[in-house]
Amino acid sequence: MKEKLTLMIPGPTPVPEKVLQALAKHPIGHRTPEFQEIVRQTTEMLKWLHQTKGDVLSITGSGTAAMEAGIINTLSHGDKVICGENGKFGERWVKVAKAYGLKVEVIKATWGKPLNPEEFKHILENDKDIRAVIITHSETSTGVINDLQKISNYVKTHPKAIMIADCVTSLGACNVPMDDWGIDVIASGSQKGYMMPPGLSFVAMSQKAWDANMESNLPKFYLDLSSYKKAGDKNSNPFTPGVNLYFALLEGLKMMQEEGLENIFNRHKRHKKATQEAIKAMGLSLFADENNSSPSITAISTKEIDAEIIRKSIKDDFDILLAGGQDHLKGKIFRIGHLGFVNDRDILTAISAIEATLNKLGKLKAPIGKGVAVASEILLKSL
Ligand SMILES: *Cc1c(COP(=O)(O)O)cnc(C)c1O
Secondary structure (H helix, E strand, C coil): CHHHCEEECCCCCCCCHHHHHHHCCCCCCCCCHHHHHHHHHHHHHHHHHHCCCCEEEEEECCHHHHHHHHHHCCCCCCCEEEEEECCHHHHHHHHHHHHCCCEEEEEECCCCCCCCHHHHHHHHHHCCCEEEEEEECEECCCCEECCHHHHHHHHHCCCCCEEEEECCCCECCECCCHHHHCCCEEEEECCCCCCCCCCEEEEEECHHHHHHHHHCCCCCCCCCHHHHHHHHCCCCCCCCCCHHHHHHHHHHHHHHHHHCHHHHHHHHHHHHHHHHHHHHHCCCEECCCHHHECCCEEEEECCCCCHHHHHHHHHHHHCEEEEECCHHHCCCEEEEECCCCCCHHHHHHHHHHHHHHHHHCCCCCCCCCHHHHHHHHHHHCCC
């Protein structure tokens, strides 16, 4: 039943009906008081979500637009930066930084392992010219979470450096208190924790980031955040924004406020735990270490069988879309997204579909039903 496809990938994520209906409304003029009111409300709620008193600016574009905006609005040609790279999205940061002529020092970790904060500390202590530390908080390609709080703490003690973070799959899934942790730039995108379709991205800027902006000389026009700030102060946009996407954003953020941050974080924690334990109970192995695992995505290694066969079979038989591995991990892992508009039933359904599929393929190493039993036990008690 292809019409009933369930997305369990780490973006785009499922969209609630309220949000879909908001998208279907007639567009309104983006220079009207009605639209300004929507900008005002969504901006307030975005600050709530980021736990910041600073600015959160919305750009019509995908998450990468927000990443690029974060770099070009705070840095200058030839600036030295440190980029963390332990997956596909860390690689993207390196590419963006290099595209703008920055001098990039890359700190790597094997895909599936977290970045080591002490390596950042070491370079920061020995090089006072570093202008930015740039990392991915939740590395979607591997299901690893990096220690953003610790790395940000080291950056705070440096005279010049600012902390830039991709929080695309951590914001709205686990605690990311921007002001408390001293993060200067946070990039995120609408199709992840926001429970809405792709098309909007968000850049949060601290005062330190605006100070850096005064000196930044990298070329920019559409992504020039000072123009978003100027318009934003009047509850407006520099260009024509995705008007209907703003309708959706308003509904999505209202739903998030009704649930509350703590409840949202707990739901993601329970779903992660239920997924991880069920996967192990089925005799499969987790790709990322449980102590450093992302709240929104679980990657599973499949040693004896091509992961793509499992994924295709689950899509064909059960209409559930799971994500595959990227680059050298293609065929070696598959990934379950549990981000955004996901409930307990979705988790049980995904686990039972995986179990049934492994059984069909003759690769299930545990008694059938074990995964579902373990997951349901975790889901029925609160953490
Ligand atoms: C999805 C995602 C992005 C944004 O990708 P776009 O395709 O540009 O929206 C960036 N970083 C991470 C970690 C992601 O998961």
